[in-house]
Amino acid sequence: MTVNRLRFFFSNNHCIMQIHLNGSPKTITNSMTVAMLLQELGVPSTSVVVELNKTIIQPDSYATTSLQDNDQMELIRFVGGG
Amino acid sequence: MLTIGGHTFNSRLFLGTGKFSSSAVMKEAIEASGTEMVTVALRRVDLENPEDDIMSALDRDKCVFLPNTSGARNAEEAIRLAHLARAASGSSWLKLEVTPDPRTLLPDPVETLKATEELVRAGFIVLPYMNADPILALRLQDAGAAAVMPLGSPIGTNQGILTAFQIEIIIDQARVPVVVDAGIGAPSHAALAMEMGADAVLVNTAISVAGDPVAMARAFAQAVEAGRTAFVAGMGSRSKQAQASSPLTGTLTTDLGFLA
Numbered sequence: 001m002t003v004n005r006l007r008f009f010f011s012n013n014h015c016i017m018q019i020h021l022n023g024s025p026k027t028i029t030n031s032m033t034v035a036m037l038l039q040e041l042g043v044p045s046t047s048v049v050v051e052l053n054k055t056i057i058q059p060d061s062y063a064t065t066s067l068q069d070n071d072q073m074e075l076i077r078f079v080g081g082g
Numbered sequence: 083m084l085t086i087g088g089h090t091f092n093s094r095l096f097l098g099t100g101k102f103s104s105s106a107v108m109k110e111a112i113e114a115s116g117t118e119m120v121t122v123a124l125r126r127v128d129l130e131n132p133e134d135d136i137m138s139a140l141d142r143d144k145c146v147f148l149p150n151t152s153g154a155r156n157a158e159e160a161i162r163l164a165h166l167a168r169a170a171s172g173s174s175w176l177k178l179e180v181t182p183d184p185r186t187l188l189p190d191p192v193e194t195l196k197a198t199e200e201l202v203r204a205g206f207i208v209l210p211y212m213n214a215d216p217i218l219a220l221r222l223q224d225a226g227a228a229a230v231m232p233l234g235s236p237i238g239t240n241q242g243i244l245t246a247f248q249i250e251i252i253i254d255q256a257r258v259p260v261v262v263d264a265g266i267g268a269p270s271h272a273a274l275a276m277e278m279g280a281d282a283v284l285v286n287t288a289i290s291v292a293g294d295p296v297a298m299a300r301a302f303a304q305a306v307e308a309g310r311t312a313f314v315a316g317m318g319s320r321s322k323q324a325q326a327s328s329p330l331t332g333t334l335t336t337d338l339g340f341l342a
Contacts, residue, residue, distance in 0.1 A: 022126040042132040049124075049170040054162070056169045074126065076166050078136050080108065081123025081152055082098025082237065082264075082286030 017069035028067060035062035041075075049076045084281050086259050087175065087207035087228040089146055091118045094276065095306045096148070096261065097299070098286025105139035107295055112145065115299035119146045121177055121284065123153070124163055124170065148209065150177040156190070157197035164201050176201060177231070178210040187237040191218050195225060202226035211263055214245035219252045219260075230256060231284065233264040234275065238287045240267025243274050253279045269298075269305030276309025277317060 015030035021037075028037060034057055038045045050057040051074040057065055067073070084091040096119040102108035112120060120140065128134060140147070149167035154160035160180050168174055178201065180193045194210050195218070201208045207228045212218055214232040222230050232252055235241035242265060243249065253260050259281035266272050272283045285302055292298035 022129065041129060043127055043129075044133065044135070047135040047137060048127055049166050051166060056165060058169075075129075076124050076170065077127050078122040078149065078170060079125045080099040080102060080136055080290075081150055082100045082121055082284070 017067075019067055019069070019071040019073055021073050022075055026073075030067075030069070032067050033063055034065045034067065034073075037067065037073075038062065038075075043075060047077055050074070051076065084259060086209070091146075091282070092116075093118050093303070093306075094282040094310055095272070095303055096121065096282055096284040097289065098284060099136065099140075099290075100286050101290040102295060103290075105136065108290070109139050111289055111295045111299040112140070114296045114303070115289070116303050117145060119148055119282075121148045121150050121286070123150050124167055125153075146175060147171050147173060148175045148177050150211075151179045151197075152181070154180050155182045156180060157193040157200070160193070160197045161200055161204075164197075164204075164206060168206070174206045176206045176208050178208050180211075181237075189213055189233070191215065194218075195221055198222055198225045198227055209261065214248035214252060216248055216251040216255060219256060223256060223258050227258060229259040229261050229281070231261045231263040234262050234271060235265025237264045239265050240288055241265050242267055242271035243278075246274070246278065249275070249280070250278055269301045272302055273305040273309035273312075276306055277312045279313050282306075 016027055017030050019026050019028060034050055045059060045062055053072050084094055093116045095115055095117050097112055097115050097117040098121045099108055149171055151160040151163040154163050160178055164176050167176060178194060178197055180190045180197060181187045182190050189211050191213060194212060198208050198210050202225060209229045209231055210222050210227050211231045219230045232249055234243040234245060249262060261282045261284055262275040262280045263284040266283055266285050267288045272285060275283050283306060289295050289298045289302060
């Protein structure tokens with residue numbers, strides 16, 4: 001059994017797991033999709049790019065892309081720059 | 083008229099959007115500058131301010147959006163950022179920046195060339211930020227860069243055009259537009275670049291940190307216009323010896339014989 005699997009435990013009938021969001025650990029439920037996480041974070045999905053394990057996720061796939069334990073997720077957007 | 087990547091620009095002043103005190107000031111400065119091209123950077127979303135979005139303050143109907151790859155230290159990182167930028171902007175415009183040394187922010191020529199080749203193949207309109215190296219400018223142009231962006235002096239230093247000699251050679255040789263980028267700290271620096279025959283200049287810090295960024299944006303617009311007009315008008319050549327402006331012949335009276 002891997003260390004990652006050992007980190008699973010049950011709460012409210014949902015499996016809890018951990019992803020890395022913008023370089024920091026983030027705990028989520030295992031049924032969570034990209035769209036649900038964006039909503040929870042209060043990030044408008046039209047203003048960001050989602051990169052999951054170095055692959056860009058297209059906006060029309062946010063609702064169907066489920067997050068997996070130990071995923072590396074980057075939420076990127078434009079800021080002022082020269 | 084200036085054409086880059088198939089797009090025609092009336093204004094030859096490009097603006098960076100970094101370091102403005104607020105989105106409102108930035109928006110007003112962009113308008114005052116008359117620019118039709120603005121640069122932006124990509125960063126991780128600040129999860130403390132999830133709704134903070136610069137795009138809402140920018141009018142994409144008026145300005146081409148030029149995302150940069152600032153923060154990239156090598157070709158691989160720049161290419162990754164380029165694809166994120168294309169996904170975020172929905173367009174292929176890209177200011178390629180590869181700066182391995184945070185102290186100087188000078189561009190890595192080898193990695194910049196490597197990334198340019200790959201990004202051009204991937205369909206990007208690549209405008210590489212580069213040191214003012216005439217040979218590198220030719221190599222980037224041959225690799226398919228839509229323009230070259232030699233630096234006047236290091237990013238954010240306001241030191242002006244310290245690379246005039248090399249930039250003159252680049253302008254003389256280039257078949258793609260030359261956009262002088264970085265270090266332009268005063269309208270006179272921008273005017274000088276334009277008088278030398280640069281096709282455009284990119285200015286950020288000098289405007290965004292000015293006491294009155296909106297007035298400074300206007301001053302830069304005037305300087306770029308003046309410099310361009312002077313270049314088109316044809317500048318007089320330089321001489322080490324004085325050349326009288328007034329005629330040296332035709333005295334008025336014998337008393338003024340010394341005028342002869």
